[in-house]
Amino acid sequence: MSAAPLTLCARNLSRRFGPREVVRNVSLELRRGEVLGLLGHNGAGKSTTLQLLTGALLPHAGQIEVCGFDLARQPKQAKACIGFLPETPPLYRDMCVDDYLEFAAKLHGVPRPQIAGALAETKRRCSLQDTGQKIIGTLSKGYRQRVGIAQALIHNPEVIILDEPTVGLDPSQIRDIRTLIRELGDAHSVILSTHLLGEVESICDRVEIMHHGRLIYSDSSAHMQQYGHQPGFVVTLLAPPALAELEAIPGVLKVEPISATHFRILHTAESNCGALLLERAAERGWQAQQLTPLQTKLEDVFMHITQNEAA
Amino acid sequence: MIFTIARKEFRSLLATPSTWLFLGALQFIFAWFFLARLDAFLQVQAQLAQLANAPGVTQAVAAPLFATIALIMMMLVPVFTMRLIAEERRNRTMTLLMTAPVSSTQIVLGKFTGLLLFLLLAIAGSVLMVLSLAAGTQLDKGLIFANALGLLLLAASYAALGLYISSLTVQPVVAAIGAMAALFGLWLVEISAADGNTAWRALAPTSHFQSFNSGLLNSGDLAFFLLFSIAFLLLAMRRIHNNRIYG
Structure with missing residues (x-):
């Protein structure tokens, strides 16, 4: 790379x-x-x-x-x-799509004999084949956005x-x-x-x-x-034991009750205590129902990073 | 590249219905004045024939008509120049030109040429109207040529001023009113200046049109129109460049 x-x-x-x-x-x-x-x-x-x-x-x-x-x-x-699509696509509302893209191509110095080819190729890429003669002002927002993208691509x-x-x-x-x-x-x-x-x-x-x-x-x-990722899972136990009993499972770092039957369990990266927990649940009749690994969402990471910066 | 922008400008002018409405109304007004002048001329023609050095039909009909067109131009040109840059800014289409591999000079000259082509069309209509007299009489072609050239130069200077004012604002209407005010101001300077005060009169494009109107090709007036247009085009280029600096 x-x-x-x-x-x-x-x-x-x-x-x-x-x-x-x-x-x-x-x-x-x-x-x-x-x-x-x-x-x-x-x-x-x-x-x-x-x-x-x-x-x-x-x-x-x-x-x-x-x-x-x-x-x-x-x-x-x-x-x-450079091909640029600004926040608001720079479209002339009274032009038709073909004329507009042709203008954009000429403006970016595409040689005249190649314009027809570039136009067809760009329209294919942005699925604009059926809109060539339509006036830009009459297009829906989605199509206008596509014309804006086409404008940025036409000179390759x-x-x-x-x-x-x-x-x-x-x-x-x-x-x-x-x-x-x-x-x-x-x-x-x-x-x-x-x-x-x-x-x-x-x-x-x-x-x-x-x-x-x-x-x-x-x-x-x-x-x-992976940023700030903490291994763990959320488990549902319909007949939960005391918190201390869950914390006693080897590898578990922290148990947070979310509700009476839901627990967020954080564990060390090396151990896989999920299997162990399910085993014990079966032995002792905790009625385990669901075990979902914690996934860091990009949103959390993003919030984390920007908040760190603000602090 | 200048030609590409000019062509687009010209075509988008012709694609708007209001342009055609304007052209039609304009031709109607020209025709009205033309017929009125012609009628007046026919009424006094018998008396004129007895004079030794009587003015011909070109001088009596065409010259006053062109003088009127020159005045109407003052209101007409700003209507077309207002859109050139202000509207592109308002619709955020200016970004396309600013990020394309074209210079500010090419943008300004392209827009100016496109509008001038269109104004040429409007002026050609009035010239054709006058030329229709050739069916019945002999015309002073030199006088008509001088007038047409004068009108074109006047239109060019107005277009350059309008283009500059359009580059100052985001609102087309403000650009139109601003350009109209500037042109009227220049005209008022001319008509309010005392007769001997040539320095003030020299500022106004309309006073420089007068020699063309009477059939003279005065190189001083020609130079004025060229300098006036170039000055405002340069200011407009400067302004567009400043856009990149000040946002």
Whole structure:
């Protein structure tokens, strides 16, 4: 993975709006074939960071390089390598889909003979085949979002930057878009910002968490799910014994009663005391019903990390 | 790239029904003035014929008509310039242009060219109307050419000013009112300036149109229109660049 070439590299980006510093000293790296998820609360500075990376805003400090081109010094070459879907898709409501995508292609310097091919391919990818002649203003929100994504892909850019790409879509469309992003992630580099953690779980290779304009956590999304993980399970015993008896089982660290019949049991990582507990339950007639291992949800991890930072 | 933006601007103007409504209404007003002038001319034609150096039909009908169009342009151009940048900002479509590999110069020149093409269409309509007189009489083609060129330059300078004002705001209506106010202000400067006060008069595009209106191609006036347009286009480019800095 680390052998893949760097496609986007940002160093020490800072951006103020008046006296308020919205982005503070952010550094990012992205390689080909990677999908990076930018996570954060509302107002954490995600959209501003993405606007900095695409050249819509200039940073007050810091440097951005896209495919080896400096965004400040060679903006044309650098921007030609980027496809960007902003928070609000930049759609001209009175144009039809084909005309709009053709305009986007020309604007991004797709050579004239290749436009028809790029148009057909992009429409296929975003399942827009039937909407070519429709006026954008008459499309539903989901379709508009897809046209917005199509606009970011039409010139086949190295780096694709999507700001909350699945907002306002129905569940099946969300699935389609996620499949598409995953597919794009194989040949290109993708950055997407989101506050949907499920999205990160299902499609991102790497996660950066943003909080108050700073990146506070960065790791692979699989690792993030392990963050702060405590092995344990929840067990239902219809005829529970005294707490002391449960705590006496070897390996158990802590027993918390959730209700009269539900217990959260935390154990050490090495021991598997679940089997032992079930054995004893059968012996002593505790009437064990259900045993569910504790799973750290990304949400908990996220809350944990951002709260740690706030503290 | 300039041409791509210009073409899109031109096409989206023609795609809106209000544009056609405006063009139609405009042609109707032009035709009204045209017929009124023609009627007046026909009534005095007999007396004019007895004069030694009488004004021809071009001078008596076409020149005043073009002068009227120049005034109407003051209200017309802001209606079209208001959308150019302000509406793109309001609809958040400006991001597409800002993140595309095009410079601020190309954005501004593309939009300006697109609008100018459209205004050329509106001016061509009025010129054709005047040329229809050729069916019955001989026309002073030079005078008509000077007027058409003058109108186009006037339209260009108004469009440049309107484009700049449109780049200052997010509200198209504010852009329209602002541009109209600026143009009226310049016109008022001209008509309220004392006759000998050429410095103030020189500020107003309308006063520079007068030489074109009487059939003169004055290089000084030509230079004024070019400088006026270039100055406001440069300001608009500057403004778009500042957008990236100040957000």
